[in-house]
Amino acid sequence: MTRKNAGATTTTVRGAVIELLRSLGMTTVFGNPGSTELPFLDRWPADFRYVFGLQEAAVVGMADGHARATGNAAFVNLHSAAGVGHALGNVFTAYRNRAPLVITAGQLARALLPNLPFLGASEAASFPRPYVKYSIEPARAEDVPAAIAHAYHVAMRRPRGPTFVSIPADDWAAPCRPVPARAVSQDVAPDPALIADAARAVAAAKRPVLVVGPEVDEEGAGEAMVALAERIAAPVLAGPFSARLSFPEDHPLFAGFLAAAPQAVSDALLPHDLVLVVGAPVFTFHVGGDAAIFRSGIPILHLTTDEEAAASAPAGTSILGSLRLALPALAAALPEAAGRTPPPPRPRPAPPSPAHPIPAAYLLHRLHAALPEDATLVEEAPSHRPAIQAQMPMRRWGSFLTMASGGLGYALPAAVGVALARPGRRVLCLIGDGSMMYSPQALWTAVQHRLPLTVVVINNAGYGALRSFSRVLQVRDAPGIDLPGLDFVSLARGMGCPGVRVTRAEELDAALAEAFRAEGPALVDVVVDPAIPTLYERA
Incomplete structure (x- = not known):
C-alpha cells in the first residue's frame, strides 16, 4: 500500500522492495522459505515468478545459472542462519564464477535479537563473508530498500559477484519511502597509454601467444576477441579451468587448453616471445611445480576487469578495464600483422571406438x-x-x-x-x-x-x-x-x-x-x- 504523508509518498518496506525489483528486471525470485520470509511472500504479486528449491545450496546454484545466462543479477531469498549456512558452498562458487546475485535472508524480529532467539543469527552480515562483495543487516527497517539497491549495483559492478542483505522479519511492514532505480555505470575504460604500450609490444613480437579466459564471454566481447586474435595472427589457448567458453574451439587459431599445472603452462608458453592474457588470471594452478615462465623474461601483458587478479599476478603488466572497451582499442592501435604467419590448425583426435564397458x-x-x-x-x-x-x-x-x-x-x-x-x-x-x-x-x-x-x-x-x-x-x-x-x-x-x-x-x-x-x-x-x-x- 502506498500513501501520502506530509507531502511525501510513503509505502512499506515490502512495497518499496517489490517496486525496486520490478524496475531492475528481477521479477524471478529463487527461494527456500521459512517463517522469517513469510512477511515478504505475503500476497505474492502476479507478475513475479517464485522458483522454489528444496535446499538452499540448490537455490543459490539456480540463481547463479540464471544470472550468468541473462547477464542481470538474480534475487535470492533464503532462510535465516542455518539456511544461509546450507547455501554457503554455492555462494563461494558464485563468487568465483563472478555471478551477480542479491542474496537476502530472513532474520528474527528486531526486538528478539538481543536475547539470542531461536533461529536468530547474531552475526548475520559476517556469516557469508568474505565471499560476498557487500554484506549488511540495515540498522533501521526503512533502510532495507536502499540496502538492496546498493547490493544490486555492487553485484553488477565488474568483477561481478554475490551480495548479501539480512532482513528482520518485522521490517517488511515498516513504513518507508520508495527507492527509485538508478543507472550506475558498470564499465571502466582501460588506460590509453598502457593500451598503446601493449600495442607496440604485440606488434614487435615475432612469436606471440594469446591466453584467453571467461571474462570475454561474460562481457559479451567474443566477436572483439576473435577480431583481435585474427589481427595478431597468433595461436589462442584457453586459460586453465576457464568457467565459460573462452574462444570458439573450431577456429583455426584455437590451439587448445592450458592445464592448471605450472610446468605444463610454462612448457606451452616458453616457445613464444610475448604472452597476451585476456580475461583470465595469470595463471590458475591446481598443483605445485616450477613456473619457469615467470623467470623467463618473456613479456606478459594482462587485460582484465578483476582487480584481485591484476594485483595477484606474479609477473607482467596488468591493464584494468572493460574488455568490451579494451579489445577494440588494442586492435585499433595495432598495425596489420605483416609477415606473421598464422599457426597451422591443431590436429583433431580420431573418433573413439565403442567398447564394453563404455569409454x-x-x-x-x-x-x-x-x-x-x-x-x-x-x-x-x-x-x-x-x-x-x-x-x-x-x-x-x-x-x-x-x-x-x-x-x-x-x-x-x-x-x-x-x-x-x-x-x-x-x-x-x-x-x-x-x-x-x-x-x-x-x-x-x-x-x-x-x-x-x-x-x-x-x-x-x-x-x-x-x-x-x-x-x-x-x-x-x-x-x-x-x-x-x-x-x-x-x-x-x-x-x-x-x-x-x-x-x-x-x-x-x-x-x-x-x-x-x-x-x-x-x-x-x-x-x-x-x-x-x-x-x-x-x-
Missing part, C-alpha cells in the same frame, strides 16, 4: 553428435574435462558454463537456472556421479517447471578426480573414493523425472535421442569405464 570418450563423442545446435552445456565432471574438451568442442558464445571454484553441487541447479533464463532452448547438464549427489533436489524444480533439461550422468562408480590424484600423489587404499550402489534412475523417478540407465555402447544413441526429444526434464545414467587419464593429461 567415457566414446560417450562424449556420441553426446556431441546428438546435442542440439542451440543447446547450452552446463558441466560438472572435472575428472573427465580433458575428454570433454577433446570430444565436445564448443563454438557459440554463451553455450558453455561450469564452476570456477572446484566445489561440487553447482551444475544441476545451475542448469535449471539457465533453462529458466532461456525458455524453449535445450540445456544439457553433464555431471559426474559424485557431483550428482550434492544437489539432486534441483531435479524436482526442473520437473515442476517442465524445463527442457537433459541430465547425463557419467557414472564411473566413484570420485574420478580422487582416483586421478591418488595416482599423481602415489596414495594407495584411501577410503571415500568408491560410490557403489547408487541408482540415479530411481532417484530421478522419485522426483517425477523419467530416466534410463545405459550400460552398452549400442544402447547409447537411442537413449540420448529420446532424452533430447523429451518435453520436460529427462535423465540418462551412463555406466562408463572407471579408468580415466590423470587429470592433467590430455585426452
Whole structure:
C-alpha cells in the first residue's frame, strides 16, 4: 500500500522492495522459505515468478545459472542462519564464477535479537563473508530498500559477484519511502597509454601467444576477441579451468587448453616471445611445480576487469578495464600483422571406438553428435574435462558454463537456472556421479517447471578426480573414493523425472535421442569405464 504523508509518498518496506525489483528486471525470485520470509511472500504479486528449491545450496546454484545466462543479477531469498549456512558452498562458487546475485535472508524480529532467539543469527552480515562483495543487516527497517539497491549495483559492478542483505522479519511492514532505480555505470575504460604500450609490444613480437579466459564471454566481447586474435595472427589457448567458453574451439587459431599445472603452462608458453592474457588470471594452478615462465623474461601483458587478479599476478603488466572497451582499442592501435604467419590448425583426435564397458570418450563423442545446435552445456565432471574438451568442442558464445571454484553441487541447479533464463532452448547438464549427489533436489524444480533439461550422468562408480590424484600423489587404499550402489534412475523417478540407465555402447544413441526429444526434464545414467587419464593429461 502506498500513501501520502506530509507531502511525501510513503509505502512499506515490502512495497518499496517489490517496486525496486520490478524496475531492475528481477521479477524471478529463487527461494527456500521459512517463517522469517513469510512477511515478504505475503500476497505474492502476479507478475513475479517464485522458483522454489528444496535446499538452499540448490537455490543459490539456480540463481547463479540464471544470472550468468541473462547477464542481470538474480534475487535470492533464503532462510535465516542455518539456511544461509546450507547455501554457503554455492555462494563461494558464485563468487568465483563472478555471478551477480542479491542474496537476502530472513532474520528474527528486531526486538528478539538481543536475547539470542531461536533461529536468530547474531552475526548475520559476517556469516557469508568474505565471499560476498557487500554484506549488511540495515540498522533501521526503512533502510532495507536502499540496502538492496546498493547490493544490486555492487553485484553488477565488474568483477561481478554475490551480495548479501539480512532482513528482520518485522521490517517488511515498516513504513518507508520508495527507492527509485538508478543507472550506475558498470564499465571502466582501460588506460590509453598502457593500451598503446601493449600495442607496440604485440606488434614487435615475432612469436606471440594469446591466453584467453571467461571474462570475454561474460562481457559479451567474443566477436572483439576473435577480431583481435585474427589481427595478431597468433595461436589462442584457453586459460586453465576457464568457467565459460573462452574462444570458439573450431577456429583455426584455437590451439587448445592450458592445464592448471605450472610446468605444463610454462612448457606451452616458453616457445613464444610475448604472452597476451585476456580475461583470465595469470595463471590458475591446481598443483605445485616450477613456473619457469615467470623467470623467463618473456613479456606478459594482462587485460582484465578483476582487480584481485591484476594485483595477484606474479609477473607482467596488468591493464584494468572493460574488455568490451579494451579489445577494440588494442586492435585499433595495432598495425596489420605483416609477415606473421598464422599457426597451422591443431590436429583433431580420431573418433573413439565403442567398447564394453563404455569409454567415457566414446560417450562424449556420441553426446556431441546428438546435442542440439542451440543447446547450452552446463558441466560438472572435472575428472573427465580433458575428454570433454577433446570430444565436445564448443563454438557459440554463451553455450558453455561450469564452476570456477572446484566445489561440487553447482551444475544441476545451475542448469535449471539457465533453462529458466532461456525458455524453449535445450540445456544439457553433464555431471559426474559424485557431483550428482550434492544437489539432486534441483531435479524436482526442473520437473515442476517442465524445463527442457537433459541430465547425463557419467557414472564411473566413484570420485574420478580422487582416483586421478591418488595416482599423481602415489596414495594407495584411501577410503571415500568408491560410490557403489547408487541408482540415479530411481532417484530421478522419485522426483517425477523419467530416466534410463545405459550400460552398452549400442544402447547409447537411442537413449540420448529420446532424452533430447523429451518435453520436460529427462535423465540418462551412463555406466562408463572407471579408468580415466590423470587429470592433467590430455585426452
